[in-house]
Every structure is written in structure tokens, then in C-alpha cells.
Amino acid sequence: MQTNSQSNPQKNYPNTIEADTKNHSIIANGPVSKYIKMLGEDESLNTVHENNRCREEDLEIITLEAAFEYSANAVIISNKEGIVKYVNPKFTETTGYCPHETIGKNLRLLLAGKDAEQKYNAIGDTMMSGDIWRGELNTRKKNGEYFWERVTITPIKSRQNVITAFLVVKEDFTTQKEMERKLKVQAQQLIETKLKAGESDRLKSVFLSNINHEIRTPMNGILGFSNLLKIPELSGEEIEDYTDAIITSGERLLNVVNNLIDISRIESEQVSVVNEEIEICQQMRTVYNYFKPEAEQKGLRLIYEKNIASDKLIINTDFDKIFSVLTNLIHNAIKFGDKGNVTFGFSKMNNCLEFYVKDNGIGISEKNKRVIFNRFRQSSETFTREYEGTGLGLAISQAYVKMLDGKIWVESEEGVGSTFFFTIPYTASDEINKMDIAYLNQ
Numbered sequence: 001m002q003t004n005s006q007s008n009p010q011k012n013y014p015n016t017i018e019a020d021t022k023n024h025s026i027i028a029n030g031p032v033s034k035y036i037k038m039l040g041e042d043e044s045l046n047t048v049h050e051n052n053r054c055r056e057e058d059l060e061i062i063t064l065e066a067a068f069e070y071s072a073n074a075v076i077i078s079n080k081e082g083i084v085k086y087v088n089p090k091f092t093e094t095t096g097y098c099p100h101e102t103i104g105k106n107l108r109l110l111l112a113g114k115d116a117e118q119k120y121n122a123i124g125d126t127m128m129s130g131d132i133w134r135g136e137l138n139t140r141k142k143n144g145e146y147f148w149e150r151v152t153i154t155p156i157k158s159r160q161n162v163i164t165a166f167l168v169v170k171e172d173f174t175t176q177k178e179m180e181r182k183l184k185v186q187a188q189q190l191i192e193t194k195l196k197a198g199e200s201d202r203l204k205s206v207f208l209s210n211i212n213h214e215i216r217t218p219m220n221g222i223l224g225f226s227n228l229l230k231i232p233e234l235s236g237e238e239i240e241d242y243t244d245a246i247i248t249s250g251e252r253l254l255n256v257v258n259n260l261i262d263i264s265r266i267e268s269e270q271v272s273v274v275n276e277e278i279e280i281c282q283q284m285r286t287v288y289n290y291f292k293p294e295a296e297q298k299g300l301r302l303i304y305e306k307n308i309a310s311d312k313l314i315i316n317t318d319f320d321k322i323f324s325v326l327t328n329l330i331h332n333a334i335k336f337g338d339k340g341n342v343t344f345g346f347s348k349m350n351n352c353l354e355f356y357v358k359d360n361g362i363g364i365s366e367k368n369k370r371v372i373f374n375r376f377r378q379s380s381e382t383f384t385r386e387y388e389g390t391g392l393g394l395a396i397s398q399a400y401v402k403m404l405d406g407k408i409w410v411e412s413e414e415g416v417g418s419t420f421f422f423t424i425p426y427t428a429s430d431e432i433n434k435m436d437i438a439y440l441n442q
Contacts, residue, residue, distance in 0.1 A: 074149075076168035077156075082107040082127075085165070094172050096142030107168065111137060111151070123153065130155050130163060136177075139170075148177040214256045221249030259392040262324075266399045273403050278319045279312055280353070284346065287323065291330050291342075300337050302330075305345030315353065315426055321400040322424065325408075326355065328393035329420045333359035340417075352406070352423040363414040372410070373398045397422070 068075045074091035078084045087102050095110075102110060108120065119135060126133040133153040138146050149170045156165040225242040228234075234242075265271050288304040295302035326344065333342045340360030346353050364372060373394050401408040401422045412418035 071169075074170040074172070076102075076107065076110060076170070078107045078166045078168070080163050080165060082166065084110065091170070094141075094147075094170070095139075101142075107166065110168075111139060127153055127155060127166060128163075130157065130161075147172060147174040149173065211256070211260075215253065218249035218253040218256075222246050222253070225249070259396065262396050263392050266396065271399075271403065273318045273321070275316050275318050277314055277316050280315050280319075280346070281306060281311055281313055283319055283323070287326050287330070287344070291334065294331075295334050295342055298334055298337070299339070300334060301341045303341050303343040305343060307345060307347035315424075317424055318404060321404060322355075325397040325400050325422060326357070328397045329357040332393065333357050333361065333418075336361035337417075338362075348426070349423070351425060353426045354421060354423050356419055356421045358417065358419040360417040363416050364410065364412040364418055365414055369410060369412065373408070
């Protein structure tokens, strides 16, 4: 037996084993195995049995160390204080840190990342309690790049159930995480697309119902009152009333057709800006005279406010589009107003003219403020609407204001009223600026 033992010298093993019979332990001297202690149990084993067992355990430890060295995942071993004692080649490949840059450092530094700080307490509590911690960390490489890892931290315990070290296994799953993120984005986009499709279908149904109502109602008025005019022996007053009704219905029908044509031309980008010099105050008085009868017919008072000193303010702009915007806003103010005043006007604000239309109508909810400038949207979108309209006026107005390099917005409170504002660029002469400043300071 002694001869056989000498024929297999200890130096043939890559890792050496030292037997400590006093402390009943076997100590391996490799970079991994030196932190794994295997305690002996039988003090009466003879030398041969002890040597044979050492060699068997040595082979097991070498196999275990090779598993760490060639592991597809990054492996870290630290002592019980969290000081790193070993990192495998995959760790260096993944993070860019060499062994000499990590061994002797605190384990916490190797787990540093975007969200690690928030998890350190939980990780530390789990480690010291002797339980296994599993989680995902967005950690940082040596070059500063962040990547995602699945991390498992396992305590290594002695036979006395005392923690002697920690084994950390880290799996890079950045590609999978990115795929999961993309799948979530795509799923969210599909949900949003489905919701938009449903909303689009609903708006389409409401719009078709509105168009049906907006075309059929004036057409019925035109046809109905035209037939009434055939009745013989009508009084002059009746003929005048029926004729007015036909004209009103025709104007309403023409407005619907014009809106549909305008929105179609806007969508196909067939609308261009044609600037010309106009006298804005005169044009605003024309707007006032145009809408005054309509306001009075509904019992409202139409007020035009001129907040500048000059009576002849010349501007270079496309007034057809300004007129269209004012027409839509004032018409809506009269339509939704049941009492009080409808006030419109403009003032000079820095390098622009700010127009406004104010009413004492039903107001607009916070929810509807976000959608009323969208096409086919109205404050009331039920099939039994109280107010007429296609829901295109504000969308057209917004498009025209943008063409003029301006902005449009609304301030409103339900039950109190609304004020619509829009701006167009304007630069006045020094003389007009001085007149306006003096006028505003009065």
C-alpha cells in the first residue's frame, strides 16, 4: 500500500490537498477550491483511506472549479464580508473588468447600476439571513455601458451552518430584456391602435349621423317651404317668412358643403396663403355688421372692442382665412349662447395681433377642451344633439391659423362661458406703437 501511494505522487494533481487531521478538514489550494472546506467526520481513518478520500475529493473540487471557469454565466465568489475573492473568465468578458481590478473589492461595487442602490438593503438582508436572493439588476460595465443581468446570490455555509462565503451567478439577458421591452411597446401600440380604431368607428358613425342631419334638415326646409309657396292666396307676410326660411336653409346647407370642401382641401394640402394689405379695423366692422342681426335674433348683444388707438391699421395677411376663423368662432358663440353678450375684438401683443371671441354660453369641460379642435369632434357627440354643426369649424380654424403662423386656444368654464383666442404675426411702425402705448395708458 505504501508503494502504491508513492507511485502516485501529489504533484500529479493540478490542485493540491492538505489534510488537517487535527481540525478534521480538507483544504484545496485552487482559486475556487481554497474557499470550499470539506469537513472530515471520522478521526480513526487510516492514512491510506485518508489519502484515497483526499484524491477523490480533490477530483470533485477540480471538476467544480472547471465548471466555474468554463461557465456560460459570470461567477463571483466573495468571503462572508462581501470582499471578492474570485471571478471567472465570463465575468471579465461580460463586464470588461479583469480579475486584478475586482479581487479585493467589495461585492457591492460589482453590482452597481441604475437600480441597484434601491435593492441593496433587500439584497443585504437576504444574504445575511442565509437565504438565496434572486433578482434583475441593470448593472454597469467598465466602459460605462449599462446592461441587464439576472443575479442569484447564494450563501455558502459550513457544516456548522455558518456562512463562510457567497456565490454570485450573473446571467446577461440584455437582448431578451430589449425584446420584452419591444414586445410591450408593440402590445401597447396594438391596444392603442385598437382603441383608436374603435374611437374612429364611433366618430365616423357620429359624423355620418351629423352630416345626414345637417344636409337633410335644410333640404327638407327648402323643399317644404318651396311647396308652401305654391299655395294660392298667400299673404305678403307669409311669402316673406317662407322665403326667409328657404334662404336660411340654403345658407345652412351651403355652409355644410363649404366646410366639407374646405376640410378636404386642407387634408390634400391644396390650400395656399394669399397675403395682401388690408385695413383690419374696417374689416372687423364688416364682421360686426354681418353677425349683428343673427345675434339680435337670438336675443344676444354683439360687441366689437378695438383695443388700439389707430383707426387705420394696415396689415399684410390673408384676411379670407382670418374672416373664416372669426366666422366660425362668432357663429359658435351665438349658437351656444342663450343670454348676455358675444364680445369680439383684437389687441396688439408684442409682435402679433391677438384676436378673441367671448361668450356667456354653456362653456366647455376640461375633457372636451383637448378634443374640440380635432376633426369631427364637438362638445356634444351624442346622436340626439341639441346643437347643429358638423364638428369641422374649429378644425378648419386651427388649420388656417397655423397656415398664418399663429396659435389658437380656448379658456372656458362650464356654465359660465368660453373665450377663444388666436394670434397672427404683426410688426407695426414706431408711430403706431407710440399711439397704442399712449392709448392703453389712458
